[in-house]
């Protein structure tokens with residue numbers, strides 16, 4: 001059974017069909033790439049999976065369970081974490097508080113517990129060390145550079161030990177040195193058993209990191225295969241040339 | 245900042261963690277200050293008992309406690325969660341009418357029923373929250389204005405309790421010298437309760453979630469926070485102490501009438517107090533309430549109860565907000581100049 005399965009999912013915005021009978025699966029233990037020209041509907045797919053949007057038609061299954069129509073916080077609790085194409089943070093909180101806001105301890109019985117529990121603090125600091133911004137733990141998040149904000153999002157996504165992480169253009173606006181680090185982190189986490197679905201524009205990155213790769217255009221899935229297969233697929237070349 | 249933290253920086257960060265989690269805070273001037281303040285307020289009525297000449301001051305303090313209660317409670321939904329309510333006087337209105345009705349029909353003292361009045365206000369908030377807070381954004385503000393109008397309409401037409409004209413409540417059978425004292429202590433307790441609740445929430449998981457909602461609701465939801473539940477709870481909880489205060493207030497005034505809760509600008513004044521002191525801070529609403537009551541009183545004493553006093557208060561507020569755009573406590577904290585005495589979180 002695939003970890004994630006989209007089954008004939010459609011999402012319309014007024015007259016525009018942003019995602020059009022889109023079906024694909026993400027197998028557990030893979031780093032799956034999701035590519036396609038601008039406006040292909042990739043981010044919308046993420047919004048559908050994470051519950052920010054509801055599909056008009058179709059089903060989304062996570063670990064065999066139907067999750068479409070569930071509110072985002074429940075989907076997060078089931079083990080899906082995501083980052084945003086444009087990094088978002090709680091600007092007036094500290095970097096540490098940002099990470100801890102993503103802690104799974106927040107059910108009704110936990111509500112009056114201290115905002116930052118000791119074990120959460122330790123875990124959050126360890127994650128911040130992992131992505132290399134632990135020295136900024138007590139700074140307000142708005143003071144971070146854009147690249148650091150991307151790293152913060154990654155740390156946040158890891159706080160709840162997700163099974164599946166959706167990364168929306170992790171390389172966007174990030175300098176090459178930082179990018180190398182992000183790639184290393186993804187590979188480390190992958191070895192530890194985390195599954196990734198990654199939207200990315202930088203082809204060399206996708207070809208080096210992802211397997212398999214899914215190609216979208218006009219809301220539809222065009223092709224799915226190994227990076228080599230994708231690169232040689234004429235339909236894929238068409239889609240990119242057509243959009244260029 | 246370098247992308248790769250140096251060894252020293254990591255050590256520093258680790259140290260901060262260590263200090264933050266292990267070392268107990270020293271006994272602080274802040275706690276001493278708050279404790280002395282409470283003692284002074286608790287002992288103040290002795291002056292009245294001794295001389296009988298402090299009724300005016302008792303009244304002013306009691307009125308300040310009422311406002312502190314309203315501002316600190318409003319701050320839970322309006323400050324932490326960032327959802328502006330223009331209907332918080334409804335909670336006091338409901339509390340007042342519940343306790344008033346129990347007094348008139350069953351002879352139960354509002355001093356006993358005030359907590360119940362608070363609970364009813366809470367439940368009312370829960371119901372209203374369920375209807376309005378499942379969606380996001382500014383529709384909520386408008387809904388709270390509608391709530392004020394509807395509640396007033398309802399009370400205006402509650403003929404059993406006098407409708408628009410209201411109804412008088414039996415006096416507390418105490419000599420004039422002592423009659424204000426129970427109200428004073430009741431309202432003081434309410435205010436302390438409201439501030440303590442707001443403090444506890446500010447430092448809790450719940451408070452962290454509410455702050456996340458205020459800053460980026462979508463991100464908060466994706467972080468796993470049940471944002472609707474949090475908002476509805478925050479709104480309901482923020483009605484408890486206003487409900488209690490409303491119960492005491494009607495009994496204190498010795499009559500029940502819609503206008504004591506729904507004076508023009510009543511709800512907006514609560515918002516002003518919080519903005520003045522600092523939205524989303526713990527001490528801000530307290531400071532704002534004290535300042536606004538003091539300013540009002542000063543200008544009324546100067547110019548009488550005319551438009552001039554409103555203009556004066558407004559002008560002074562404007563000046564303060566020009567220099568302290570985030571409210572006094574908020575702005576001082578941003579500039580790292582907040583005196584420890586006012587740093588309650």
Ligand SMILES: Nc1ncnc2c1ncn2[C@@H]1O[C@H](COP(=O)(O)OP(=O)(O)O)[C@@H](O)[C@H]1O
Nearest residue numbers: 013016018036037038039040041042043044045
């Ligand atoms: N919330 C929305 N409302 C209206 N149109 C949208 C919305 N989100 C995305 N779209 C449109 O849907 C199409 C797909 O967008 P998107 O999923 O962001 O593409 P991608 O991430 O592949 O670049 C675009 O034409 C975009 O303008």
Ligand SMILES: [Mg+2]
Nearest residue numbers: 042043044085
């Ligand atoms: Mg996109």
